[in-house]
Every structure is written in C-alpha cells, then in structure tokens.
Amino acid sequence: MLDKIRIVLVNTSHTGNMGSAARAMKTMGLSNMILVDPQELPDSHANALAAGASDILANARVVATLDEAIADCALVIGTSARSRTLSWPMLDPREAGAKLVSEASQYPVALVFGRERTGLTNDELQKCHFHVAIPANPEYSSLNLAMAVQTLCYEIRMHWLANQEQAPEPMNEVAYPSGEQLDGFYRHLEQTLLQTGFISEEHPGQVINKLRRLFNRARPEAVELNILRGILTSVQKPRPQD
Numbered sequence: 018m019l020d021k022i023r024i025v026l027v028n029t030s031h032t033g034n035m036g037s038a039a040r041a042m043k044t045m046g047l048s049n050m051i052l053v054d055p056q057e058l059p060d061s062h063a064n065a066l067a068a069g070a071s072d073i074l075a076n077a078r079v080v081a082t083l084d085e086a087i088a089d090c091a092l093v094i095g096t097s098a099r100s101r102t103l104s105w106p107m108l109d110p111r112e113a114g115a116k117l118v119s120e121a122s123q124y125p126v127a128l129v130f131g132r133e134r135t136g137l138t139n140d141e142l143q144k145c146h147f148h149v150a151i152p153a154n155p156e157y158s159s160l161n162l163a164m165a166v167q168t169l170c171y172e173i174r175m176h177w178l179a180n181q182e183q184a185p186e187p188m189n190e191v192a193y194p195s196g197e198q199l200d201g202f203y204r205h206l207e208q209t210l211l212q213t214g215f216i217s218e219e220h221p222g223q224v225i226n227k228l229r230r231l232f233n234r235a236r237p238e239a240v241e242l243n244i245l246r247g248i249l250t251s252v253q254k255p256r257p258q259d
Contacts, residue, residue, distance in 0.1 A: 018179060019046050021121040025086045027053040027137060031160040034133060035059050035074060036066030037163030043070035045170035046177070051086045051127075052251060083129065083141050084200060091193035092116065092126040095137050096165060098158065106147045106234050113149040116173030118180060123190055128169060133162050143226060144196065146233050192239040193233035199239040202242055203229060209249045 024042055028054050029035055029052065036059065052059075059074040065076055070143060080086050089092050094113050097105075108116065117126050128144060131137030142148060151168055153160055160168070194202070207225050210216045216224050237245065 018121045018180075019119065019173075019195040021089065021125045022047055022117055022157050023049045023051050023086070023125060023171060024170070025051045025053060025127050026055070026085070026162070027083060027129060027141065028132050029162070030056045031064045031132055031252070032057050032060045032063040032182070034162045036063035036068075036147075037161075038130075039063075039067045039070040039073040039077075039164040041163050041167035043067075044167075045072055045174040047170055047173065048073050049094055050074070050131055051082050052077050052079045054081055055079065083144060084196065087127045087144065088197040089125055089195045090127045091124040091195055092120045093129060093145045093196060094127070094147045094149050095129045095142045095144060096131065096169070097148040097150055098192070100158075101203060104141065104154055105230060106146070107148050108149045109149055110149060110169055110172045111176075113147070113169060115178045117145070117173055119175040120193075124195075126191070130162060130165060130172075143229050143233075144200075146236060163205075191201065193236065194239045194242045198239070199232075202232075202246060205246060205249050209252050212253060 024034065024038065024047060026038060029257075032055075035050075035052065035055070042048065042050060059077065063074055064071045093107065094117065113128070117128060120126050129137065129141070131141065147150065149169065151160060151165060203225070206228065209218070210224070211218060223254075
C-alpha cells in the first residue's frame with residue numbers, strides 16, 4: 018500500500034533538501050519519490066544528507082510537469098502553508114494521512130510539496146483534490162521542506178500501522194478518475210463553455226477555477242465523469258434546423 022503513495026517535490030532548488038526528504042520518507046516506510054522540474058538533479062550532497070536513503074534518490078522519477086507526476090493518481094493532496102484567494106477543501110495532517118492510506122489500497126495517490134521559498138502556485142494547487150496545512154506556531158511557522166515531509170509521512174505511517182492492527186473491513190471500492198482524465202474533462206468543459214458563449218476567451222480563468230473547485234470538492238466517480246463528458250458532447254452537437 019505504501020508503495021502507491023507518491024511524495025512529489027515540485028521545482029526543488031537545493032539538492033540537500035531532496036536527500037533530507039528521502040531520509041524522512043524512508044524512516045516512515047515510504048519510497049516512491051517524484052521530482053518535478055528540479056533545478057538540479059540529486060548529487061553527492063543529496064546522497065550525504067539522505068544518510069542511508071540514497072536508494073530512494075536513485076529510484077526517484079524525474080518529470081517535467083506536475084501533470085505528468087499525477088496523471089494516473091485518483092487522489093492528489095497539495096501542501097499549502099497559507100490560505101489562498103480561492104478557498105479549497107482543507108485537511109489537517111491526520112485527515113490527510115488517513116485519506117491517503119485508505120485510498121492507496123485502490124489506486125496511486127500523491128502528496129505534493131512545493132518550492133522551498135514560495136510553495137505551490139495557485140495553478141498547481143488547483144490540480145489537487147484537497148489541501149493540507151501543518152498547524153505550526155503562527156508566530157514562527159518556519160518549516161523547511163524535509164520537516165514538512167517528515168511530519169506528513171509520520172501521519173501516513175501512523176494510519177498505516179493502525180490499519181495493520183485491525184481486521185480488514187470489506188471495502189465498497191469506488192473508481193475515481195485519474196488526474197489525466199480530470200484534466201481532459203476540464204479542457205472539454207472550458208471548450209464547451211467557450212462554444213456556448215457562457216465564458217469569453219478573454220477572461221475564462223475565474224469561472225473555470227471556481228468550477229474546478231466545485232468538481233474537485235464533489236469528487237465525481239469515473240462513471241459520473243463519463244456522464245458529464247457525454248452531456249458536454251451533446252451540448253456541442255449541432256442542432257437540426259427546424
């Protein structure tokens with residue numbers, strides 16, 4: 018189950034942080050690291066700070082975009098240290114750990130960390146189903162990347178251990194769409210709304226962002242998303258002339 022939980026680091030600038038994050042992951046039993054557009058690739062400094070977790074760095078997948086990292090994930094949780102202009106469904110670390118563990122038994126899931134200085138952009142956060150914030154001391158909330166990875170990986174491990182001690186309950190498995198399928202739906206939705214004139218090409222963003230939030234909050238199942246795509250297709254079809 019833990020192999021299906023991806024720790025995604027976006028645009029990391031310091032290789033030492035990659036090594037420290039790998040060490041934090043390995044102490045909690047996680048090993049699946051993805052590096053999105055890192056400013057540098059892991060080096061000897063990263064391996065030194067990994068302190069025995071260099072295998073995680075060696076096996077880390079490097080991709081160009083966040084879309085590529087989460088394409089087949091049906092649950093994506095993004096870390097956010099502050100509230101954004103457009104509010105999003107929020108989880109605390111324990112809720113995030115529980116949700117990642119419970120859904121990782123069915124499909125790949127991802128926990129996404131942003132840049133050391135600025136975190137994730139609004140566009141990147143809008144690709145996530147939920148956001149998680151660590152409730153640090155508001156007077157001094159300075160957590161470095163590895164500390165944040167360690168804190169959230171700990172919550173994942175605690176929920177995983179709790180699950181090992183309990184008799185497994187029969188699961189009513191729900192098939193959720195992957196990130197790639199959701200992106201296809203959002204492109205289809207924007208195309209349809211432009212075609213009907215509901216939004217204008219000059220200013221599509223705000224409406225689309227709010228619709229992303231609505232559908233991410235609702236989390237339509239794969240079958241429901243297919244129905245929505247079918248509705249959009251029917252709207253796009255030319256009507257016979259009376």
